Amino acid sequence: MDTLVEEQISVAVSSSQSAIDRATTSSNQTGQNGTAQPTGILSASSLVSGTQVRGNGTILLMPRASEKNIATTVSSTTQAIAVPQPGGAVSIVHVSIPSGTQPMHVQSVIQPNQQSVIQAPGGTGLQSLGKNVILLNKGSVIHSAEGDGGVHPVQLITTAKGDGCDGDGITLALSTAEDESRKRREILARRPSYRKILNELSSTEPVVSLGTNVEVKEESGTGGDNIHESDTSTALASNTITVAGTQYHTAQGLLKVVPASAIQLATGSQDGTLQGLQTLTMTNAGTAATGTIVQYAQGQDGQQFLVPVTLSAADLQAYQIRTAGVTTSTGLPQGVVMTPASTIQNPQQLAEETSRRREHRLLKNREAAKECRRKKKEYIKCLENRVAVLENQNKALIEELKSLKELYCQKNE
């Protein structure tokens, strides 16, 4: 897995502040399809150095040790964290935007070849992003709701050569109206693939957003994995995440979900400390015929992991028989040793194994269904935001058309 370190940059572009000089130069750039893009080029030198644009238009924030936490002159108030996805498809952008007295955090999924939408929480419109604040993806257009009567679509094009993944910087292009119209049609024609989006999201989603008030920080283990940091004010212990009563424990890349409300401490040392392997019994209302054993292991560094194992009733019975009054080699009272599946030989055990596998399958599917619904809702939200953007865009275009018509009529009179 690629190691990608997030960089903080500012990508707020204010036309009123003239942070980007609209009238800098003009040249032709070769787009993705190899066609020249007649544009008025805007200098984006004010954007953070090291920021790159992939061939698919995704903003890449390449790790450079010397360029950590660079504040730009564009805006010192709006910050974004883009998380490029290996494979170059989708990037997740976290934006921290001061809104009044309360900083606002929004998340968006930047997709290649598609108009992307900054997703604001809970009914927060794009207007709250501030006047002419734009988070850019190639082909993405986000307009100020206030505006100055006109529409200023800004498009990212890359100066990168070759595959576009190794560009040295980005260039902002103010497209001509004709070109913009054509691109707009293309954008509208490219509807997002739900399956693809979800695949991209689920494949290596490094920063997890679980609800409106939760950010999850998952730290790397022994190195080599991604390091992603969310809001540093979020107090989360390493490898332990609690979200709405659900604890997420990561151990060696394994993420186990344990509903905290369902955990009851069944065994453990008397002083409350847990050492070695302990067991907890979890009540599970959904599967009355089954139980869940939680192996509670303590790592070398004192870190503790919960590893839930769903068992059938038969398994539970065997489990209890095996653990009753047994002292293991570790010296732990009532310690647990799981019977390896390979030792199951007789028909009854085979049936139990089948049952166990079914339970495992059901458990996995249950979690998958939850995840699927979550992604679906997220996707629907994204679509709704997109609708809002397009409606605003449409409204602005209608206004523009109206004013141009009036201008034309006045000239002819």
Next chain:
DNA sequence: GCACCCCGACGTCAACACGT
């Protein structure tokens, strides 16, 4: 208070996609 309806969340099944 009770019945009814609606809605959202959930679990399960089945079909399909996809990687190995």
Next chain:
DNA sequence: ACGTGTTGACGTCGGGGTGC
């Protein structure tokens, strides 16, 4: 071929709103 992930469809359950 097989295991696993994804997702539509379906049924169930609980909470909230409404009419009686």
